[in-house]
Amino acid sequence: MTTSNTSERKKAIVIGSGIGGIACAMRLQSLGFDTTVVEKLDAPGGRAYVRKADGFTFDMGPTVLTVPHFIEELFSLERDCAMLGQPDFPDEILGDNQRITSGVSGGPNTSKYVEIIPILPFYRVYFDDGTYFDYDADPENIRTQIQKLAPEDLEGYEQFHKAARAIFDRGFLELGYTYFGNIGAMLKVVPDLLRLDAVRPLFGLVKKYFKSDKMRQVFSFEPLLVGGNPLKVPAIYAMIHFVERTWGVHFAMGGTGALVNGLIRKFEEMGGTLRLNAEVERIDVEKINGKRTATGVTLKSGDTLNADLVVSNGDYASTYLNLVDKKHRKINRDALVKFRKQSMSIMVIYFGYKKADGDPDLRHHNIILGPRYEELLTDIFDRKILGPDFSQYLHIPTLTDPSLAPEGHHAAYTLVPVPNNQSDLDWDAIGEEFCETVLRFLDERGHIPNLRERLVYKSFVTPNYFQQTLNSHMGNGFGVEPVLTQTAFFRPHNRSEDITNLYLVGQGTQPGGGTPSVMMSAKMTAREVAKDFDVPDAIVNGSPKMAEEAAPAIAAE
Template identity: 35%
Template sequence: MQTRLPPDAPASNRPPALVVGAGLGGLAAAMRLGAKGYRVTVLDRLETPGGRGTALHVDGHRFDLGPTIVTVPQLFRDLWTACGGDFDADVDLRSLDPFYEIRWPDGSRFTARADTDAMRAEVARLSPADARGYETFLRDSELRYRIGFEDLGRRPMHRLADLFRVLPAFARLRADRSVYAHAARRFRDERLRMAFSFHPLFIGGDPMNVTSMYILVSHLEKAFGVHYAMGGVAAIADAMAHMVERQGGQLRLGVEADEILVDKGRARGVRLSGGEVLRSDVVVSNADAGHTYDRLLRNHERRRWTPPRLRRTRWSMGLFVWYFGTSATRDLWPDVGHHTILNGPRYAGLLRDIFLKGRLSEDMSLYLHRPSVTDPSCAPARGDTFYALSPVPHLGHADRVDWAAMAEPYREQVCRVLEDGPLPGLSRHLSASRVFTPETFRDRYLSPHGSGFSIEPRILQSAWFRPHNVSEEAQGLFLVGAGTHPGAGLPGVISSAEVLDQLVPEARPLPQQMEVAAE
């Protein structure tokens, strides 16, 4: 009797698998399941694949709505290889150098580059006394990368034994210390402390409280570089969707999963908001982990991620994003590159307002994305496409921001900061404008409290403490994406599907087909 499904088995012979959510984690999960022999159906309420990695087209401008930086491209290459494909044949990935520029209100700047000697020179230019500290920081970062990314981040962490195994390393590396506290031990200059501690903001964490294991991002940049996909991250999502379809899977877009069905302790399928029921014994949720447990499993008693526990959970900050286009500006701001970080007058104080006090501050720090300097196709001729991102409080604080009233005044404030800084005369050249607030993230992505990156990656909300990739609530239910292990960011969500691959069994032929094969 044939018990293992051959790679070329027809779709009718493949057991079904359902993936809720066509974000990058869900698409990667679908590719992994397809490579295992499953007939995969991906469900998403949006009209295009990619989740936060989709794009918006307005008046000739293509706006990347979410992630803009690709690090560790080898994760994508490994994913494509597992599916018998070639990532570089499907996606045009460009290496950027410099990576980004950081600017401070006093006019000083720091340019992050691939070359280690160039980085040493940048550190020494700002603070000669910190050159030795930079060398130590590099070693610190690499060690945490080896343990935190290559080890913990690419294998399951759902058993207590997994936690006990890594505790000695966490203690040795002082994982209880924050990213900022670690940077402060290596650098005297406050600007360098910021430059080497802000990275957790890209995955929704407060540098003042997130575990110092996340300084591993500095090594990721140095070892693998910073890249941009021509066409934006949406081009990667499209290529992933096409791979799913080539494997015999399908994407059902514009449909919303209303409930994950559980019977006798086992996932049995998904009910859509319109009432249609899809059956499968393998269900993967790429919806936010909070939404999965609070909404999609609302009719099933939960043991671990109960409503009270979710209420106690700390969520990542919200995001205010202004997407704007300009006309005839391609040569107007020659010193503004692809990625620029604009610091406000406060660092620690602003972070306290955002993460702890839940207060919308008058001052702000911004991440400015200008992809048109690398990819002119995202803007009309001679024009530019930008987005300016400001971290803001999520909607779960007691005195939540009324974004219906504040969105336009805050956008005007962002515009003033840009005009006073890198983009003088900006308002005279605007040709397109759209705004996303935390309310948009709540409504568009079903993100609890409108948080930008799901659960904040504090030490007691990381690794084993984070929602597991295999659910305790029902057999056959798995989770991927930013709210699960190992965490947010492109490397994190792609790795979550790699972990899933180690948990889901190989597909077996459907029972009736097994009988035919036996004859």
């Protein structure tokens, strides 16, 4: 363990205020570190930044919340009392009544900061022929819809349900918080993953059980929400189906930005510090006791912030390529970092429009699939081209929370998966035209009739926003692509192999992307920090009183 000051509390710096970064900062504060979050933008959130314009409020990034007890756990933290040793999945959230389907779905501590409510159905999935499937957690409702759209797949659904449950039980409940810091940890679980058929591509597993194209799409699209190609992500991602079925899909009233603000408020109440408009120029590294050691950061303003440890919630590739001098990187060399596959990107169109009588019965979350599925995915991930058609996720939060728009209006965004900037696409030239094409589709296909006449606000972001504003390598939307060769041990590590006291957190690290996963990543990273800094057990596992008595120990060698 390296320390810069043995008479004061140790200091931690977290680069980036995405949900993973905030969650990690809260956990470091609870471990006894004085923690500062430095954020490039003028408000917290990272990908969960909020755009406000003309009376509309738009979440710019994640809008699907699952596993609400992860959120409750964060709001239950206290300064110098991490309680990392508590069960990750306590019995009370695994019983028969664990999934809340009505009323407030936030726990008692969450509800002090933000109101979180369940959303049903989870998604309405529209097919290109105009039919749709309401995706939720009710097995009888699922069976009724399969009977209507693809009765030949009823038995296949039962078998898929069993397979997804087995993968969820092993892959999420038992292994979800496993940190694969060495190949041995990975090898121990390979036999189980093979037995569960969890390493083949997800779409291959789905095809094994479903005959109709519609059901294959319904039960394989979800990895797209974390940047994964259903044709290539390992079948362990089938557990998403059971994660949602077990704990539901939820929404923070006021938008995901309200959740971010609640987490920041809790972090500051715990004694943490947030610095906005504070972009990092470099992570400072010195040789201490013969080891390359992170000693703080230098901001683009010229300010230097010293610390005993640094955690980057920034993009994995950009962290190493742009913030760490290559002379300090023996493992995460340029060649390795650039070799890793980056996830797809997205174009997101934010728009406000006037309500009208007789509007179609859309839902809060709508998945609108195009005429092609496998070919479109190949265009996006492999050929890296814009094809003749597209699919999209249409989010209309004002169906749940009208306060996000002026009276008589809806605030919405539609997200279109597109290639990252390894393509030759010139978004400055084609962005506006593509935006109009997507909005025209929503209008002319009857999802939002006469949309262009009712439109009162419009803006959009392209892969350039992710690359230039969020510092995402190649404009990726979700970090390192979740393919088998970039999963578990093969995914970037939460503890840097190159530099002592440098850690990573968020979607580019283990376990992966998505709001629940980055919260899990924060807990995994915090556990590694606790080990490395010999944080007293009373702080890691004990009661607030025990932790208060033990807290001075973290300031000592």
